[in-house]
Amino acid sequence: MEKQAIRALEERLGYQFRDKNLIIEALTHKSYKKSYNNERLEFLGDAVLDLIVGEYLFRSFLNVPEGDLSKMRASLVSEKGFEMLAQHLGLGDFIFISLAEENNKGRIKASLLSNAFEAVMGAVYLEAGLEWTREFVERLLEDVYPKIDMDSIFKDYKTTLQELTQARFGVTPEYVLLRSFGPDHKKEFEVAAKVHERTLSCARGKSKKEAQQEAARLALEVLSKENG
Known part of the structure; x- marks a missing residue:
């Protein structure tokens, strides 16, 4: 074998x-x-x-x-x-x-x-x-x-997180904009990824999309560790 x-x-x-x-x-x-x-x-x-x-x-x-x-x-x-x-x-x-x-x-x-x-x-x-x-x-x-x-590297994180939370919890994740800061030409955004009102992660990015993707990546790591 x-x-x-x-x-x-x-x-x-x-x-x-x-x-x-x-x-x-x-x-x-x-x-x-x-x-x-x-x-x-x-x-x-x-x-x-x-x-x-x-x-x-x-x-x-x-x-x-x-x-x-x-x-x-x-x-x-x-x-x-x-x-x-x-x-x-x-x-x-x-x-x-x-x-x-x-x-x-x-x-x-x-x-x-x-x-x-x-x-x-x-x-x-x-x-x-x-x-x-x-x-x-x-x-x-x-x-x-x-x-x-x-874009191609980060594009799957939100999809993957959604598939995981739907399978495990029966819900889709929510992305909440916590704040934006910096001058208009160099603005940054901070986003939280939540499931059932629980905050799994927070992340920053140069756009809301980038911040959401990073928050999804971090949330996946949290859920992966909890699942062993």
Whole structure:
């Protein structure tokens, strides 16, 4: 079973591991109850991806200020961002999880997919090196995001939050403008995302839309943590 999963994933990655134990470790969730799991490789992969995505944005957006680059990177290097990349690879089909986690829909759980993607990239980095990993990640980003800019990266947060709150609470989120400040040519807006009168998050933006998207992103993080 493990050998079949590894071969299938290697085909998706376009890379064959010399050390099969490394990729097996990257795919092993702690619930699988082995003497190893993917948490250490997840730690490494997170650092590698942060560097690769940061450099990619730096080279791709020469006239974008640091603040916006940081926001773009934060969106790409996030649980939601990595979940999308993992889904594109079909990574949920290959992870090793316990029966209980399987029954709990672990193969489609955002946190599990995100962590597994980080771990696999950590494993790829150790074997193939930074340059191969960089080229792979950049191709993957361009496959998943046909156009990478502020709007395309942020556009899904409000939709995702609405789908989540409708499924979990039976309501849609409300966005409340708390205040606007600054001169007319450089005005900023502060917005709160609420569900059932509960404030999940507050965020600022250079437009109401941008502030709402950021508030939705932060609200998703709050609800994700509460759901484990």
